[in-house]
Amino acid sequence: MNGWMNFTGLRRLVKREVRRMKAKVRGIYSTALTKLLLENGFEIVQPSLTIKKRFKLNENQEPPDLKIKDRFDLQGIRVLGTPEATSAFQHMLHSSLEDVLTRRWMVSVDGIYRGSIKESDERFLYVDLGCGVTGRLSKSEVTDGSPRQVIVQVERKRLGVKQPVLTTKLKVFGNHAILAKNSKTGVSLKIYDLEKRAELYALGKALSPEGWGIIWRESSKNQPRETLENEVARLFEKIKTLDSKTLSADAPTLLVEGLHFIDVEFPYLSKRRLDSFRASVAQTLNGHHFYKSCGGKVSAALEMAEKLLEKGQDRAEVENLFKKQVMYEFP
Structure with missing residues (x-):
């Protein structure tokens, strides 16, 4: 696999x-x-x-x-x-x-697993997550000797690789908040208003479950207090589910599902079909998505050509000019 x-x-x-x-x-x-x-x-x-x-x-x-x-x-x-x-x-x-x-x-991205350690080298432990997938965990994150099983989370690093990047620093994600195990309360750096930062920090300190810290995401700045309190309560229920499954589940198994x-x-043919969808709402040259996927000067020339179409330029003339530009780039 x-x-x-x-x-x-x-x-x-x-x-x-x-x-x-x-x-x-x-x-x-x-x-x-x-x-x-x-x-x-x-x-x-x-x-x-x-x-x-x-x-x-x-x-x-x-x-x-x-x-x-x-x-x-x-x-x-x-x-x-x-x-x-x-x-x-x-x-x-x-x-x-x-x-x-x-x-x-x-x-599962952000998914939390109980995994079985299959092997190791100088830097990494290789953890069986089930479904024929083995993840990679840095040895620096394991401090209790040589365990046979470990609770890990799939990080959002190098998505799609054969060996997922794992961590023991667990987080439970919500729309507006993240609960981080053995962490302090924090506020997104994208929230600039000092008064709002102080308000969220105080709320996070008040709501944090024991052993977990709340990190407020950028979207939290526009949410009423009740919404934030309800989300933290839902995330706390996930933590309780995690604790319960951790006691009973055998490795390898998924404890908390994340994203896919x-x-x-x-x-x-897909690009051609997507061209037709786009053409129904915007001026679109034939082969639009093929040329856009070329990137660079070809993509820029396509944008310019379609802006000319939006301004009412003759389509045949614009297409001819665009083809000349493409031929210049790819003789």
Whole structure:
């Protein structure tokens, strides 16, 4: 096993109704994917200015169930979200794009596991998490001799790699707060107002469960006290569940589920289909997503060409100028 769950790009004919979940989308595929998400019952949150304008969306800063951004090579996207939201999104892609490739990471991001130590070297312990996946834990994080089992969490580092990066510094994540084991109360550095920082710090000190510290996320600054108190109470219930399972569960097993990660690749036919989605809401040249994924000067030339189309320039003339620019870059 290599840590991935493989799916083919076969088109499914039955369209499943999707619960209204919230998605945040960024990157070169954002317009096409926003169109597809809205048609499939998702709600778009934290939209960019361009997306707000194109789809006439209202301001919505609610936390997302799903975060979508470009892959580093621009040939697809990276998706992180709740199990329900990622499953619905994955089904939507396979129902809409003929040759799309999706790979779901077998481990739970931020998930807390009781793992079995399989082997070690000078720097790392190699921990069996189940499902054929072995994670890597720095020896510096283990201070109690040579344990056979260990409670670890999958970090958000190097998502999708064969050996997940693990830590024993446990955290339980909420939308507005993080409970961190054996940690002090803290406030996001993105909250600049000193009065609000002091208010949140005092609240965190008052609400922190024994042995855990509260770290307030940026979104907490706009939330009423009751909302924050309720979230901390929910996170504390997760801690109690963790403590209970830790006493009874044998390794390897998942104790607290986190988020799911999917790597998505858009081959030729998928890019063409995404072009058609984008073209229904914005001026789009043929091959838009292919050229955008080239990056650099080609991507910049495409943006300029489509701005000319928005200003009413003749399409044939613009396409001809753009093709000349591409030929200049790739003779």
